[in-house]
Amino acid sequence: MKPLGLYFHIPFCPYRCHYCDFLSFAKHEEEIPAYVKALVSDLKFFSESCRDYEIRTIFLGGGTPSLLSAEQIEAILSAVQTFFHTSCALEITVESNPGTITFEKLSSYLSLGVNRLSFGVQALQNHHLKRMGRIHTAEEAEQGFNLARKAGFQNINTDLIFGLPNQTLEEWENTLGQVLQWAPEHISMYGLQIEEGTPFSADYKQGILTLPGEEIEASMYEKGIEFLREQGYDQYEISNFAKPGFECRHNLIYWMNEEYLGIGLGAVSYLNKKRFWMTRNLLKYLKGEERAIGEEVLPVEKEMGETMMLGLRLLQGVSNLSFFNRFGKKIQDVYKKQISKYSPSGLLEWKNENLCLSLSGMMIANEIIQDFIII
Ligand code: SF4
Incomplete structure (x- = not known):
């Protein structure tokens, strides 16, 4: 299961x-x-x-x-x-x-x-x-x-x-x-x-x-x-x-971009590569008139970007092995540009096979992470 x-x-x-x-x-x-x-x-x-x-x-x-x-x-x-x-x-x-x-x-x-x-x-x-x-x-x-x-x-x-x-x-x-x-x-x-x-x-x-x-x-x-x-x-x-x-x-x-079901007003779910979200209208929700009001099937590029964006928040970073098992590609082959932008200044680093933010990278995490959304 x-x-x-x-x-x-x-x-x-x-x-x-x-x-x-x-x-x-x-x-x-x-x-x-x-x-x-x-x-x-x-x-x-x-x-x-x-x-x-x-x-x-x-x-x-x-x-x-x-x-x-x-x-x-x-x-x-x-x-x-x-x-x-x-x-x-x-x-x-x-x-x-x-x-x-x-x-x-x-x-x-x-x-x-x-x-x-x-x-x-x-x-x-x-x-x-x-x-x-x-x-x-x-x-x-x-x-x-x-x-x-x-x-x-x-x-x-x-x-x-x-x-x-x-x-x-x-x-x-x-x-x-x-x-x-x-x-x-x-x-x-x-x-x-x-x-x-x-x-x-x-x-x-x-x-x-x-x-x-x-x-x-x-x-x-x-x-x-x-x-x-x-x-x-x-x-x-x-x-x-x-x-x-x-x-x-x-x-x-x-953070590991795995699957979840969100129930209730405004909740978001991520299931079977599809994201869907619930109504934010309390009255309609209570009356049963609105449930999920929108959905998006995630293209693989977006799924990769989100996996990086969320995973880089973790101190352990993103495992190259898990990334490869999920997408059939290595991180350094997909994100060459971003890695060469942030690695020389020490903001991004490899710990064994995981790509991580360094302590100084964490201080400007949002800026770095944004760069991974687009390949
Ligand atoms: S108003 Fe916001 S921060 Fe305050 S208790 Fe409610 S959810 Fe939490």
């Missing part, structure tokens, strides 16, 4: 954070029961096209999936078991906002088979959390983490953001230092992006939002890598660090 990752998009949040442009709605919690029904009906609908697959990972992302009650998570997970083949070693992640959980809820999630939590912590200074529009304080983030441990979770990620408005290097180090004391198994750290259409973007345009600047942000990233390495976390992707054996298996599916 072919392996498959399964993603559920849960587009509900208690409040919209000021930096976020994800597909989610605040104050629509009353729609959650109907939304869960729609997800279950989609599972049934797509199960036929996935009968040769075995689900290895399930990821409930959002939005704020931890708004869902244990009964709602149970309805989704039992529908997965009913309609799909599943691995006996499933990784099941639920993204959680510390402001939406209780000990009872987390204990129930665990008993349903959820074995990984991903906490949006972002920062541990209350003035930053407030400026970002987060609904929790630093103290509540720590309490949430401790509750998850008490409930029995042994695989927890914390999401952090650096480069926040007026954030100092010292504050960033402080956040990292505190989170390291909690000893999560996995840490993701992302540089803040100002996304069009968000309150942060409006403030930035009006000149009332001051960012730390490129140099400090680069120092924050380097400091983060250094701190986490010293504490025994392996960097396995540009923004992701894990204790050995705790890499996020679901996200590895994306």
Whole structure:
């Protein structure tokens, strides 16, 4: 059976954070029961096209999936078991906002088979959390983490953001230092992006939002890598660090350009060399009037480009052997131009048979990776 990752998009949040442009709605919690029904009906609908697959990972992302009650998570997970083949070693992640959980809820999630939590912590200074529009304080983030441990979770990620408005290097180090004391198994750290259409973007345009600047942000990233390495976390992707054996298996599916099914509003799937995506219209989705609204059959050149673009995000880079097995060509024969552009300056390097970004390459990863989309 072919392996498959399964993603559920849960587009509900208690409040919209000021930096976020994800597909989610605040104050629509009353729609959650109907939304869960729609997800279950989609599972049934797509199960036929996935009968040769075995689900290895399930990821409930959002939005704020931890708004869902244990009964709602149970309805989704039992529908997965009913309609799909599943691995006996499933990784099941639920993204959680510390402001939406209780000990009872987390204990129930665990008993349903959820074995990984991903906490949006972002920062541990209350003035930053407030400026970002987060609904929790630093103290509540720590309490949430401790509750998850008490409930029995042994695989927890914390999401952090650096480069926040007026954030100092010292504050960033402080956040990292505190989170390291909690000893999560996995840490993701992302540089803040100002996304069009968000309150942060409006403030930035009006000149009332001051960012730390490129140099400090680069120092924050380097400091983060250094701190986490010293504490025994392996960097396995540009923004992701894990204790050995705790890499996020679901996200590895994306970075290795393998197959996944995305269920729910705006979710994207990649199956049988075809990408398709779901409607972003909540009302039509709930009424069952729209599901997948577009699809694209990927030509081999595009599949190669995406394999490089995603794989170069990984520290291990892209394996020439896997590339050859998949496409019948060697990386250096397809991407001669890009390799000779970035290798002499040390931005790209070969580690054994894998083509990788160096540390300096990772600092300008987006620029280099873009070059691989077109052969
Ligand atoms: S909780 Fe997450 S998805 Fe929701 S608005 Fe905030 S950052 Fe966006």
